[in-house]
Amino acid sequence: MFFSDIHTRIRFFFLLVLCICIIIVIRVFYIQVIEYDRLSTLAESLWSRKLPIGADRGEIYDRNGKVLATNLTTTSLVLIPNQIANKEETAQKLSEILQSDYEDMLAHVSKKTSIERVHPEGRQLSYDIASQIDELGLDGVYLVKESKRYYPYGDVLSHVLGYVGIDNQGLSGIELTYDEYLTGEDGAIKYFSDGKGNRLELSEVYEKPQNGINLQLTIDLDLQLAAERELDNVMSKYTPEHAMILAMDPDTGEVLAMASRPNFDPNNYQDYDTETINRNLPIWMTYEPGSTFKIMTLTSSIEEKTVNLFEDTYYDSGSIHVDGATIHCWKSGGHGAQTYLNVVENSCNPGFVTLGQKLGVNTLMNYITKFGFGEKTGIDLNGESNGILFNPNKMGPVELATTSFGQGISVTPIQQVTAVSAAINGGTLYEPFLVREMLEPETDAVIYSKEPVVKRNVISEETSELVRFALESVVANGSGRNAYIENYRVGGKTGTAQKVQDGHYMDGNYILSFIGFMPADDPEIVVYVAVDHPVGVVQYGGTVAAPIAKAILEAAIPALNISSSTEGMAKEYNWMDTKYHQIPDVTGKSLEEAKQSLKGFSLEYAGEGTTVLYQTPEANSYVKEGGVIKLLLG
Numbered sequence: 001m002f003f004s005d006i007h008t009r010i011r012f013f014f015l016l017v018l019c020i021c022i023i024i025v026i027r028v029f030y031i032q033v034i035e036y037d038r039l040s041t042l043a044e045s046l047w048s049r050k051l052p053i054g055a056d057r058g059e060i061y062d063r064n065g066k067v068l069a070t071n072l073t074t075t076s077l078v079l080i081p082n083q084i085a086n087k088e089e090t091a092q093k094l095s096e097i098l099q100s101d102y103e104d105m106l107a108h109v110s111k112k113t114s115i116e117r118v119h120p121e122g123r124q125l126s127y128d129i130a131s132q133i134d135e136l137g138l139d140g141v142y143l144v145k146e147s148k149r150y151y152p153y154g155d156v157l158s159h160v161l162g163y164v165g166i167d168n169q170g171l172s173g174i175e176l177t178y179d180e181y182l183t184g185e186d187g188a189i190k191y192f193s194d195g196k197g198n199r200l201e202l203s204e205v206y207e208k209p210q211n212g213i214n215l216q217l218t219i220d221l222d223l224q225l226a227a228e229r230e231l232d233n234v235m236s237k238y239t240p241e242h243a244m245i246l247a248m249d250p251d252t253g254e255v256l257a258m259a260s261r262p263n264f265d266p267n268n269y270q271d272y273d274t275e276t277i278n279r280n281l282p283i284w285m286t287y288e289p290g291s292t293f294k295i296m297t298l299t300s301s302i303e304e305k306t307v308n309l310f311e312d313t314y315y316d317s318g319s320i321h322v323d324g325a326t327i328h329c330w331k332s333g334g335h336g337a338q339t340y341l342n343v344v345e346n347s348c349n350p351g352f353v354t355l356g357q358k359l360g361v362n363t364l365m366n367y368i369t370k371f372g373f374g375e376k377t378g379i380d381l382n383g384e385s386n387g388i389l390f391n392p393n394k395m396g397p398v399e400l401a402t403t404s405f406g407q408g409i410s411v412t413p414i415q416q417v418t419a420v421s422a423a424i425n426g427g428t429l430y431e432p433f434l435v436r437e438m439l440e441p442e443t444d445a446v447i448y449s450k451e452p453v454v455k456r457n458v459i460s461e462e463t464s465e466l467v468r469f470a471l472e473s474v475v476a477n478g479s480g481r482n483a484y485i486e487n488y489r490v491g492g493k494t495g496t497a498q499k500v501q502d503g504h505y506m507d508g509n510y511i512l513s514f515i516g517f518m519p520a521d522d523p524e525i526v527v528y529v530a531v532d533h534p535v536g537v538v539q540y541g542g543t544v545a546a547p548i549a550k551a552i553l554e555a556a557i558p559a560l561n562i563s564s565s566t567e568g569m570a571k572e573y574n575w576m577d578t579k580y581h582q583i584p585d586v587t588g589k590s591l592e593e594a595k596q597s598l599k600g601f602s603l604e605y606a607g608e609g610t611t612v613l614y615q616t617p618e619a620n621s622y623v624k625e626g627g628v629i630k631l632l633l634g
Contacts, residue, residue, distance in 0.1 A: 227257045513545050
């Protein structure tokens with residue numbers, strides 16, 4: 001009995017010890033394997049410290065490599081509270097230099113944390129303030145590298161580039177859309193400390209920051225600067241409510257320039273109201289387009305073969321009656337008998353109503369949607385609007401009539417430019433875009449290249465060719481004459497759209513616009529200009545917007561290396577125009593013969609002899625009346 005009890009006790013004790021051992025093994029396994037990473041991190045946090053080193057945000061370039069957004073190196077204040085012996089004195093000195101509240105600074109230096117970043121007053125410090133802090137030589141007070149975004153051209157391209165917050169996060173524009181690529185990965189200086197936070201004399205580890213990816217845009221800075229300059233001029237001259245310019249390559253969808261007013265300086269975005277900094281008008285603003293939209297009606301009519309521009313005629317009495325409504329032409333009394341090419345040249349509303357009637361609701365609206373209206377274009381920017389179209393099932397004769405000349409519907413400038421690009425490039429609708437390449441930050445090697453995105457084919461090349469011809473005729477002979485450039489082929493269309501407020505059209509308040517392209521036979525650039533309610537000028541798109549577009553197209557000639565041409569349509573000059581004349585070929589002729597052929601021009605000579613060997617400008621060029629022609633004699 002006694003031995004039996006002893007054996008039982010021994011077995012029980014053995015089992016108890018075995019269970020304890022198993023529990024210990026399991027616990028050790030749990031700690032060493034399952035919880036190892038977490039506990040190791042906690043342990044390391046007790047004796048290791050990291051002073052952060054900010055990574056540079058990726059730079060942004062224009063299409064030619066000119067820097068549009070870069071970084072400045074600044075410093076930031078970081079505290080190690082455990083290393084600060086006299087917290088009150090440290091807080092007092094730092095608050096005086098930073099001109100901040102003492103109690104707030106004392107809370108920073110007293111915080112129970114391994115590292116404390118002083119935010120926001122300790123961020124992005126100036127050189128002077130950083131030097132003052134450094135000279136104090138305070139324990140536990142560190143100055144670390146930080147990157148600050150900088151835009152060297154100030155308010156140029158502000159809505160496209162956008163801006164970043166104090167933590168270098170993108171908040172709008174390209175900075176927001178491509179934030180995950182532009183944002184780098186911060187580095188650190190890693191060192192070791194004892195239990196009281198005192199720095200140990202052990203090896204330090206430097207973790208190099210990884211800068212963000214660089215972006216190359218489709219923007220041409222020279223064209224952008226021209227657009228900005230023209231907008232500054234128009235704001236000064238006419239004080240409009242808004243103004244905008246948008247330029248695109250019609251063969252790819254690449255945006256070449258985008259600017260609007262009001263704008264802002266992203267270096268100091270906090271000085272502007274949220275509406276100004278967040279509304280990129282070329283993609284956000286919707287309004288009735290007016291006569292620039294007639295290009296869509298014209299293109300649809302040609303594609304459907306419901307009109308022959310050269311043979312079909314229309315008599316414009318000055319108005320047309322549609323289902324009880326009277327629609328007027330801008331010219332009192334009308335234009336009389338005219339071909340439909342003249343209807344386009346004269347921007348005759350009643351004539352375009354008849355084009356819409358020939359197409360019918362379903363056909364016209366089908367083309368309008370195929371051209372991309374009523375939906376976002378997909379441009380790589382935030383804040384794009386859809387625009388508003390009539391529901392075809394609810395459209396009556398009046399809605400059909402007004403849509404035909406761009407009234408009653410609402411579109412964005414980016415929709416108009418992409419649609420017109422499709423109308424003149426052979427019929428292909430492209431998705432517009434701004435970022436063409438992504439570049440490795442260390443070497444600028446291309447790691448991604450954007451290919452043009454084709455959305456669909458809308459019309460035939462034959463139709464597109466006729467549209468280009470008709471719109472070149474508008475600039476040479478019609479309402480777009482103020483955009484004509486001698487020795488270059490320009491096409492385009494004016495727009496004068498009455499604004500709507502509370503469901504009613506406003507008296508004397510218009511958005512004046514012009515959309516043009518060059519060269520007219522093989523377009524390399526499309527430009528859209530819109531000016532919202534200019535003051536002190538005749539309210540016509542051809543008067544205000546066309547000359548601005550002309551200036552942008554002239555800037556595009558050297559920027560895009562566009563060649564001159566002697567094959568364009570001759571302009572029909574009126575008494576207000578500066579007249580240009582096409583000069584003949586006088587090479588090989590005698591000097592006397594050349595003088596007879598070039599009467600009305602100023603001649604300059606070089607060389608000796610009586611025979612013309614060379615002339616400049618070349619034969620068939622248009623030269624201003626009284627202009628200089630140089631002859632090389634031999």
